[in-house]
Amino acid sequence: MGGLASDRLECVSSGRKALWPWEASLPGVDGAPADYFTIVLQNDAGTSIETVQSFADIEASDIVERYVTEKSVLSPKTPSEIGNIVMSILERYRQPSRTQVQQPLPVRDKFLLLIQDHVEREQPISMVLPAFPFKSPNRTFKVLGHLPDKGEEIALMHLNSLCKEIRKVYSKGARVDIVSDGLMYNDILGISDKEVWTYGQALRELAVKKGCNHIHFVRLVELLGDVDTGEPLTEEQYLRDAPWFRSQLYQRNIPEDFSPSRHILSDHDTTLTYRGYIKFLEKDIDDKRFEDSTMSKRQIKKHREEVAKKMIARGRAFAIAIAKRFEKSIRLSIHPSLDATKLSISLIPQEGGTAMTPWHSSLVRSVDGAVQLSHVGAVSRQTHELIYENGRPSYYREKSDLFDWNGADVEFDFLYPSGMLISVQNTTLDTSLKDFYLQKVLTLAQKCSPVIVRGSSVSRESEVSKASRPEPNGDSSEESMDILAALDKKDSPEPKDGDVKTVQSSAKAMEGLRAGWKRRDCWAHSCVIA
Template identity: 40%
Template structure:
């Protein structure tokens, strides 16, 4: 009896140790942009160890869920290249894939992370079309397949609904049912009498998420809901606050849907949180505060380091060069000093050529300013009953007065 107890205790210790090792790997990829990040992670350690232990005890694959990768920022003027994923998303997916691979190195059943796209939950609030949301999600899936990110899986709202849909969802059926998906989630997992203000005030995780929404909405929508007329800076702030609260309402329902559909998964998040219920992740491990790839661009520096920032910030740097992939702008690359100097020389040479061409064109204009062009000219002269065609469908250039003199000469030749 005693030996059985000892064996059980030894087994529990082994499970706890392995779960701790796995959690430490996950923490290596956690959000680290705030002074108290480590304290927040420690606050959730007991719960996270418990969730992981349930997998380890069964020698089962570690399953994690992450609501993320909704759509590219609505601000295509300053923040993002287009509505499709680019190098920023690739780097983020690779980072999550590598996290799972590291877990597999110490725990043979491995790990899988399910990205639950929350695009359709919020896209209409941010003036993003259902079609662009679909295309972004499809391009992400193609990217993960092409790059071999086999530890990444994807889920979307259609996986949560219980009405009839084609087995293989395509663009048309997705767009046609987008409103139905949103309505289903809100009706089943939402709360009609949800007091948003009270929830923000009472729940720290909700408050942090709400503040994050407000920050990115201010920059995301500035070129859509532009200032002017009745919209002042203060009214714009009030409007984005309202939109942020609407996102909280929908996020409440979406969180319920995730909990219902992935009840045993380790819950990850892109938002700053208390750390008690979910692990806050950093998808882009750069020195800046831009950690979500759909809100920024990335640049490869001359020293090999990747950095993240709004697209417009990089464009203002003359040493940054846009690199295209698959025919689309994908990221920036910092030129070396030699490349930059060569670029400067090429620009100077082009300016010199343009200047010389402009001067030559100016001189040509001066030489030709007293000339005029005539095309398909026919000129008949009649003297009594006699008619002579002096010019018969003639094109050419003549100095002013020459045509008149020529016509007079020809007239005298014919009639005298």
């Protein structure tokens, strides 16, 4: 199913706490009513999804026949109006510190002026984020490996969705420049320059693969300004010159009288960052460096503090270089802050306001699609299974019988930001187990809507189930379809652009499944045969 407009997949399970920015005011979240349905359509422009009113507000015959397109947004006419709306979008992506959760964004006007400046100059709104250095060296307790995994994937898509949301209200759109700070710290932490390069290259490839067109990557050398490396930089050039890039950036930008200790005491944001570094060093470095050490606990603690202070100094030089290079950009940060000079955002929103990052953790998925970041060593193998993608460990998924299709070759992929793609690899499925398969699809749709079922033998003629208005006695038309009947067909013609490919499934009752799905006056969940 091509052209999934992921930022419009706005159907979520009832009763779950809103975490993602786009979930604001959605039915079924934070106690809002859940008697609604979604419509998934494929037309020449791609796929759009929209939450519609309750069943009482729309005729059943319209459910699969009407084309629901994204509501047009009337662009504000003045830079001030645009700026205020863009600012409200940024605030939805904001990750305030735990003491600021209920507080408005401080110095809002400062960020607003930066936005208005871009609008007046008719340029994309520029944001810069120092992040994505390298995977934690603690491969035993914290992360799954040295390469980006599902955590980085969702983080990139989340940043890209921020820009897409801005594009809806400002025609010039927005972009996020990601500047990896890996080379600023890796030598202190025992990470090789080659590992930083490998991680960064894999991250760039992932962004391209996932269509993150609003994200751009900036190398450390570009912050030097007067150095021409003849981009694109090759791995050989990178490894040869990395130590020089690192030393030059530090020497050119660190203030002569800079004292990490004084800065930690006088600047609250630096204090928060320093505490984060100490916590990071306890888990990432100590296990490796001091496992067989004869150093006392006091000596280890002092060493840890010295390393953290060195990281603060490197970070200060790095921050100054970024401020010079991206003077007109909105400075984003993954670290907790007072939001006075930079806007703290969460790459992956999580319950409890946790600010864990994907390069220090592993992604954990619940059956309903809920996301949490956790250290690998803290994930229970009794309740979760490790999912591999492209031959590498990618994330943990909650165990459930819903993912067991009696030996059938089926893959389950969670969509961003909501929903699930079920890919049936077998050319045929056991027809005697149709109700068995269908029950699982419907149950998954109730938990993680919309559910898209994709098979190599989908019949276009069988793809659309037209729901009809219920009769006074509550019965509905038997005009419907059986998912497995469609999946079992071979040599079917390819769907044409413009075909409506939506099936609405009831959240109550399973009677009549072999004949088809019967619509009731309840919450419907999208199931799409793609």
